[in-house]
Amino acid sequence: MSTSEKLTASPEFPCGTVPVVTRHGQEHQATAQSGGAVRVSGVSPQHTPATKIWYGKVSNEPGYRSLPHHHGEAETGGYVLTGHARIYFGDNYSDYIDMSAGDFVFVPPFMPHVEANMSTTDELVWLTARTPDNIVINLDDVDDALLEGYSRA
Numbered sequence: 001m002s003t004s005e006k007l008t009a010s011p012e013f014p015c016g017t018v019p020v021v022t023r024h025g026q027e028h029q030a031t032a033q034s035g036g037a038v039r040v041s042g043v044s045p046q047h048t049p050a051t052k053i054w055y056g057k058v059s060n061e062p063g064y065r066s067l068p069h070h071h072g073e074a075e076t077g078g079y080v081l082t083g084h085a086r087i088y089f090g091d092n093y094s095d096y097i098d099m100s101a102g103d104f105v106f107v108p109p110f111m112p113h114v115e116a117n118m119s120t121t122d123e124l125v126w127l128t129a130r131t132p133d134n135i136v137i138n139l140d141d142v143d144d145a146l147l148e149g150y151s152r153a
Contacts, residue, residue: 020048037066037115045133054134057081058126060117063152068093068114068142072135076107076128083124088114088147096148112139116150 022042041047041056058078060066085099087107093114099105107113117124144150 017049022048037064039128039134039136041134052132054128054130054132056128056134058115058128060085060115060124062117062122063120065116065144065147065150066114068112068139070110070112070137070139071107071130072137073109074130074132074135075109076130078105078107078129079103079127080105081125081127083122084118085124085126086116086118086150088116088150093142093147114142114147116147118150120151 020043037058037060039056039058041054043050043053043055045051045054054074060083080099080101080103082101085103086096087099087105088094088096089111093112097105098118115126144152
Protein backbone atom coordinates (compact mmCIF):
# COMPACT_ATOMS: atom_id res chain seq x y z
CA MET A 1 0.00 0.00 0.00
CA SER A 2 1.29 3.45 -0.85
CA THR A 3 1.78 5.93 2.02
CA SER A 4 -0.74 8.28 0.43
CA GLU A 5 -3.60 5.76 0.50
CA LYS A 6 -6.24 6.07 3.22
CA LEU A 7 -6.99 3.17 5.53
CA THR A 8 -10.31 2.35 7.10
CA ALA A 9 -10.51 3.22 10.80
CA SER A 10 -9.53 0.24 12.93
CA PRO A 11 -7.90 -0.40 16.32
CA GLU A 12 -4.56 -0.40 14.50
CA PHE A 13 -5.29 2.91 12.68
CA PRO A 14 -7.93 4.68 14.79
CA CYS A 15 -8.02 7.86 12.72
CA GLY A 16 -8.17 5.93 9.45
CA THR A 17 -5.04 7.38 7.88
CA VAL A 18 -1.37 6.65 7.53
CA PRO A 19 1.50 9.14 7.84
CA VAL A 20 1.48 11.74 5.08
CA VAL A 21 4.83 12.74 3.62
CA THR A 22 5.40 16.05 1.88
CA ARG A 23 8.38 15.46 -0.40
CA HIS A 24 11.15 18.02 -0.90
CA GLY A 25 10.06 20.37 -3.66
CA GLN A 26 6.36 19.62 -3.08
CA GLU A 27 5.86 21.88 -0.05
CA HIS A 28 2.71 24.01 0.05
CA GLN A 29 3.78 27.38 -1.41
CA ALA A 30 0.56 29.40 -1.00
CA THR A 31 1.27 30.44 2.59
CA ALA A 32 1.07 33.89 4.16
CA GLN A 33 4.26 35.88 3.59
CA SER A 34 5.88 38.88 5.30
CA GLY A 35 8.09 40.67 2.82
CA GLY A 36 11.57 39.13 2.97
CA ALA A 37 10.41 36.12 5.03
CA VAL A 38 9.30 33.34 2.69
CA ARG A 39 7.24 30.51 4.21
CA VAL A 40 6.50 27.06 2.80
CA SER A 41 4.66 24.37 4.73
CA GLY A 42 5.36 20.69 5.01
CA VAL A 43 2.46 19.99 7.39
CA SER A 44 -0.66 22.13 7.38
CA PRO A 45 -4.44 21.94 7.07
CA GLN A 46 -4.06 23.26 3.52
CA HIS A 47 -2.48 20.08 2.15
CA THR A 48 -2.44 17.32 4.81
CA PRO A 49 -5.00 15.88 7.23
CA ALA A 50 -3.52 18.13 10.00
CA THR A 51 -6.12 20.20 11.81
CA LYS A 52 -4.27 21.90 14.68
CA ILE A 53 -0.70 22.59 13.51
CA TRP A 54 1.28 24.39 10.85
CA TYR A 55 4.88 23.23 10.42
CA GLY A 56 7.17 24.59 7.80
CA LYS A 57 10.33 26.29 6.68
CA VAL A 58 10.89 30.04 6.71
CA SER A 59 13.83 31.57 4.89
CA ASN A 60 15.30 35.04 4.58
CA GLU A 61 17.77 35.78 1.78
CA PRO A 62 21.05 37.42 2.84
CA GLY A 63 20.44 40.88 4.26
CA TYR A 64 16.64 40.62 4.12
CA ARG A 65 14.08 40.90 6.88
CA SER A 66 10.40 40.34 7.33
CA LEU A 67 7.83 43.06 7.49
CA PRO A 68 6.65 43.80 11.03
CA HIS A 69 3.95 41.24 11.78
CA HIS A 70 2.38 39.04 14.43
CA HIS A 71 0.73 35.63 14.41
CA GLY A 72 -2.61 36.43 16.02
CA GLU A 73 -3.71 33.78 18.51
CA ALA A 74 -1.06 31.32 17.31
CA GLU A 75 1.80 30.21 19.50
CA THR A 76 4.98 29.89 17.45
CA GLY A 77 8.08 27.80 17.99
CA GLY A 78 11.12 28.30 15.80
CA TYR A 79 14.44 26.55 15.31
CA VAL A 80 17.34 28.18 13.48
CA LEU A 81 18.56 25.59 11.02
CA THR A 82 21.21 27.78 9.36
CA GLY A 83 22.30 31.39 9.62
CA HIS A 84 22.34 34.32 12.04
CA ALA A 85 18.87 35.51 13.03
CA ARG A 86 17.66 38.51 14.97
CA ILE A 87 14.09 39.08 16.19
CA TYR A 88 13.20 42.69 16.88
CA PHE A 89 10.24 43.39 19.18
CA GLY A 90 9.02 45.87 21.81
CA ASP A 91 8.37 49.60 21.49
CA ASN A 92 9.49 50.71 18.01
CA TYR A 93 11.19 47.31 17.69
CA SER A 94 14.00 48.59 19.93
CA ASP A 95 14.52 45.26 21.72
CA TYR A 96 16.08 42.28 20.01
CA ILE A 97 17.37 38.76 20.52
CA ASP A 98 20.10 37.16 18.36
CA MET A 99 20.11 33.47 17.47
CA SER A 100 22.26 31.11 15.46
CA ALA A 101 22.04 27.56 14.14
CA GLY A 102 20.74 25.19 16.82
CA ASP A 103 18.80 27.82 18.81
CA PHE A 104 15.07 27.50 19.55
CA VAL A 105 12.69 30.42 20.13
CA PHE A 106 9.10 30.80 21.35
CA VAL A 107 7.13 33.79 20.02
CA PRO A 108 4.00 34.53 22.07
CA PRO A 109 0.61 35.15 20.43
CA PHE A 110 -0.09 38.68 19.17
CA MET A 111 3.54 39.87 19.68
CA PRO A 112 4.59 42.27 16.89
CA HIS A 113 8.08 41.42 15.66
CA VAL A 114 10.52 41.58 12.75
CA GLU A 115 12.70 38.61 11.77
CA ALA A 116 16.02 39.64 10.22
CA ASN A 117 18.84 37.82 8.53
CA MET A 118 21.89 39.55 9.99
CA SER A 119 24.21 38.10 7.34
CA THR A 120 24.62 39.84 4.00
CA THR A 121 26.17 36.71 2.44
CA ASP A 122 24.35 33.64 3.83
CA GLU A 123 20.71 32.56 3.81
CA LEU A 124 18.81 32.25 7.11
CA VAL A 125 16.58 29.16 7.39
CA TRP A 126 14.13 28.46 10.23
CA LEU A 127 11.97 25.45 10.96
CA THR A 128 8.74 26.76 12.42
CA ALA A 129 5.75 25.16 14.14
CA ARG A 130 2.62 27.18 14.78
CA THR A 131 -0.69 26.27 16.29
CA PRO A 132 -3.51 26.43 15.40
CA ASP A 133 -2.42 27.47 11.88
CA ASN A 134 -0.11 29.77 9.92
CA ILE A 135 -1.68 33.05 11.00
CA VAL A 136 0.34 36.00 9.66
CA ILE A 137 -0.87 39.56 10.18
CA ASN A 138 1.42 42.07 8.48
CA LEU A 139 1.75 45.49 10.13
CA ASP A 140 2.98 48.85 8.87
CA ASP A 141 6.59 48.68 7.73
CA VAL A 142 9.36 50.53 9.58
CA ASP A 143 12.51 52.18 8.31
CA ASP A 144 15.58 49.94 8.42
CA ALA A 145 17.39 52.66 10.40
CA LEU A 146 15.02 51.99 13.32
CA LEU A 147 16.33 48.41 13.62
CA GLU A 148 19.58 48.57 15.59
CA GLY A 149 22.49 46.89 13.80
CA TYR A 150 20.46 45.87 10.75
CA SER A 151 21.85 46.56 7.28
CA ARG A 152 21.00 45.19 3.85
CA ALA A 153 24.44 46.10 2.53
